[in-house]
Amino acid sequence: QVQLVQSGAEVKKPGASVKVSCRASGYTFTSYNMHWVRQAPGQRLEWMGRINAGNGNTKYSQNFQGRVTISRDTSASSAFMELNSLRSEDTAVYYCARGHYPSGDYFDYWGQGTLVTVCS
Amino acid sequence: EIVLTQSPATLSLSPGERATLSCRASQSVSNYLAWYQQKPGQAPRLLIYDASNRATGIPARFSGSGSGTDFTLTISSLEPEDFAVYYCQQRSNWPFTFGPGTKVDI
Numbered sequence: 001q002v003q004l005v006q007s008g009a010e011v012k013k014p015g016a017s018v019k020v021s022c023r024a025s026g027y028t029f030t031s032y033n034m035h036w037v038r039q040a041p042g043q044r045l046e047w048m049g050r051i052n053a054g055n056g057n058t059k060y061s062q063n064f065q066g067r068v069t070i071s072r073d074t075s076a077s078s079a080f081m082e083l084n085s086l087r088s089e090d091t092a093v094y095y096c097a098r099g100h101y102p103s104g105d106y107f108d109y110w111g112q113g114t115l116v117t118v119c120s
Numbered sequence: 121e122i123v124l125t126q127s128p129a130t131l132s133l134s135p136g137e138r139a140t141l142s143c144r145a146s147q148s149v150s151n152y153l154a155w156y157q158q159k160p161g162q163a164p165r166l167l168i169y170d171a172s173n174r175a176t177g178i179p180a181r182f183s184g185s186g187s188g189t190d191f192t193l194t195i196s197s198l199e200p201e202d203f204a205v206y207y208c209q210q211r212s213n214w215p216f217t218f219g220p221g222t223k224v225d226i
Contacts, residue, residue: 045164047209062214103152107209
């Protein structure tokens with residue numbers, strides 16, 4: 001069965017960086033896009049970007065102004081999301097989500113979420 | 121950026137009743153719209169994609185319709201496990217965006 005398992009909760013200071021991992025199993029990792037979506041407390045879901053796990057091409061939301069980098073390690077069937085210059089508004093649950101076939105841009109399987117807390 | 125609005129914000133219903141949820145886009149998204157269900161402490165679950173296609177394993181009581189700017193998610197007869205928050209999402213334009221959600225409660 002398809003599973004996405006994310007790394008554990010993080011507490012960071014403003015200005016720091018965080019890198020969240022997402023390990024996939026149960027399917028061919030390189031055949032699907034992997035997206036990152038976050039949800040701040042009481043807020044709507046927010047799409048951050050995605051990576052084509054096969055060729056490594058990325059696309060990011062301009063709302064993050066170049067602060068986000070998504071990468072993958074095909075040998076480990078894992079995707080990573082790094083967010084820089086953290087501020088308090090980045091406190092949220094961060095999810096990885098597999099792109100639904102065939103469009104690639106809906107989200108059919110999700111990780112369990114990683115809570116990132118930014119506070120001084 | 122395409123803005124999605126959902127109505128109503130909260131829908132108070134009883135098991136067995138019909139639920140009708142609305143999602144409106146600030147510009148046409150063709151049929152590139154999905155619906156998700158989220159329960160407290162859980163990740164969202166894909167229900168409907170491309171406006172009207174049920175995702176794998178989704179019961180037939182969930183149906184979607186619409187195109188362009190106006191979309192509807194219908195739950196024909198609410199089961200106890202259907203009480204949750206429902207989000208719409210568009211993939212027509214970057215960045216992909218979500219609506220604010222409709223909470224279906226008892």
